[in-house]
Amino acid sequence: MEATTVEINTVSIGTLRLVSMYNPPNRRLLESDLDTILSNNIATIAAGDLNAKHQSRNSRRANPSGNILRAFTDDRDLVVAGPPEPTHHSVQGLGDVLDIAILKEVTLPYRITSVSDLTSDLNPVLLFLGADPDGEYETQMKTTCWAAFKDHINETLPPLPPLRTRDQLKFAIEAFEEAIIRSIESCSHEQRKPLYHTNPPEKVREIIRNRNRARRRHQRTWDSDHLRDYRRLAAEAKQAMLDHQNAQWNAKLDLLEEDHSLWRMTKILRNKYMPMPPIHGERGLVYTDAEKADAFADYLKTQFRINYEDADLDNMERIENEVSRRLEHEDNRGIRPTTTTEIQHRINRSKTRKAPGRDGISNRALKQLPVRAIGQYTSIVNAILRLRYFATRWKSADVIVFQKPGKAAAFPQHCRPISLLSSLSKIAEGIILSRLKELVGENHLIPDEQFGFQPRTSSVHQVLRPVEFASEGFNLKMSTGVAFFDVSKAFDKVWH
Structure with missing residues (x-):
């Protein structure tokens, strides 16, 4: 027997093992092979063409391998499912069931059926699992009513306490974030949307139905005239679907304009999907998402370390002591405060489609903040400038990795890490950077030879x-x- 096994993690039944099996027709099925596949305590679905026929699985008659499989599954209380429709038709036009599924410790309801819509001599078999196997394939989309969001945050945003100490500033930032998050959650709902499908017109569907009828007629009779009719209708159905898809594509292109829709489509077409292969980490080759995340974390932990080779340790200690001294003593030199106009301008300039940080507050949500919330955020940023304190929660980021162009994705060192910081922190950082540039420019701290990140240079x-x-x-x-x-x-x- 030939078999290939994969394991997936599911929400309802935990780890699920999927086995693809094939047993040649001239080889008797062995119980030892079945024991090897099904001897564990993991929920398993083993499916394929075992050439093991039995009337209990909707076959016309039983064969030796079918009797062996029946005795094996009855002895171990396993479920064997076969579709009610034939999966194969012989040259005599007789239909039979060859492809079956063996279910072990799978408690979900199921439905199995044979599909005769394709052009192969062997029909594919679909196995549906779950409480609603006949339901539409759907995806969930989260939508937010921004008008309700503004009203909700105006009603629930707590008043801003005095910001005289760093602890007061820290608690104010936390309360401000939580108020925004609660408002987003209260004004959002999940919308179930069917997955995209071509939905061909009635004329095309009628051609497909005629093709399927011709195929079934040929499978019953194996007449050469019926085969010729089936091939003609199959070619006609294929061409009709191509014409329909081309018409849909042309209609979509006609709707594109020279705005974001055109460039978004261009980006989608230019990007190539790169599947994530197994990762060569410090602990060897890893396959699961959790193991891959650990491999990237180990690599980043190794990389983000200070290089002490040829370092002037005395100078480093002197600088650290000076930084500590400045942090312990209050700096009376004032930093130009920000205004609600500057804050609103920076929020409006932020890119809407940027991914949010760990708090989940997106730039789109910041652009919907009412005047009262903008005023509180301005006071918080001014307190940051006055107290010289940047919240620790704003220094934490979610790290994602992208493959470097032309590099093998199987190695962590060939991926580029990207830190997703809080959108609120990035607006505050922009204010701090502008004040720092003013100080640097006034005191001429950067030599004229440096052009990087300098205005009016390139x-x-x-x-x-x-x-x-x-x-x-x-x-x-x-x-x-x-x-x-x-x-x-x-x-x-x-x-x-």
């Missing part, structure tokens, strides 16, 4: 300088040498 300006040197050397009949270097994982190792 890489083109820097490239112009070596071009001028090379041109001057060329005119003087002199050689010009250039040295480029790139520090691998510099950000991961730099002392922050």
Whole structure:
């Protein structure tokens, strides 16, 4: 017997083992093979073509392998399910059931059926599990009523306490976040939406029905004229579906305009889906999502460490002591406070489709905040500037990884980590950065040679300088040498 096994984690029955089996028609089924597959205590569905026929599974007659399987399953109290429709038709036009499923410790209701809509001689078999096997395939979408959200947060947002200490600021940030989260949850509901399907018109469906009738007629008679009719209708049905899909696609393209819809479609078409393979972690090859997450975490933990090689430890200690001293003593130099206008401007400029951080508050939710909430958030940011305190909860991030282009996705070092920070923290960070740039500019702390992250500068300006040197050397009949270097994982190792 040939068998391939996978395990999946389900909500209702826990771990579920799926086994694909095949036993050749000229080989008798062995109980030892079945014991190997079904001897564990895990919920198992073993399905396939065992060439084991028996009347209890809707076959026309029993064969030796079918009797062996019947005795094996009766002895171990296993469920064997066979579709009521034939899965194969012989050249004599006789239908029979060859593909079956063996269920062990599967407590969910099920329904099994044979599908005759395809063009193969062997019909595929569908096994439905669950309380509503006849239900539509659906997906759940969460929608929020933003008008109700504004009213709810206006009613439930607690008044802002005095922000004189860091503890008061910390509790105010926590209460402000929780008020937004509660309002989002209260004004959101899950909407069940059917998955996309082509929904062909009645004319195309009629062609498909004629094809299926011709196929069943040929399977009963095996007449050459019926086979010819079936092949003609199969080709006609295939072409009709292609024409319908092309018409749908052209209609969708006609609706695209030179706005976000056009560029969004372009991005979807350009992106290639890259499945996540097994990961080579520190503990070997891993397969499950939890094990892959641990492998990435181990790699990031190894990478994000300070590089102490050739480090000036005395200078590091001096800097750390100076930082501690400044944190212990109050700095009386004032930082220009922010305003509700500046806060609202930064919120409006944020990208709506950005993923939220750990708090789940998206940029779309921030753009719907009423004036009262914007005023409280402005007071919180001003307290951050005044007290020199940034909340610890805003320093935590969810880390996701993306595959680097042209790199093997099986190795953690070939993936780029992205930190998803709180949207509230990013707005506050933008305010702090603008004040820091003002201080740096007033005191000329950055040398003129640095062009990175500097206003009114670009890489083109820097490239112009070596071009001028090379041109001057060329005119003087002199050689010009250039040295480029790139520090691998510099950000991961730099002392922050």
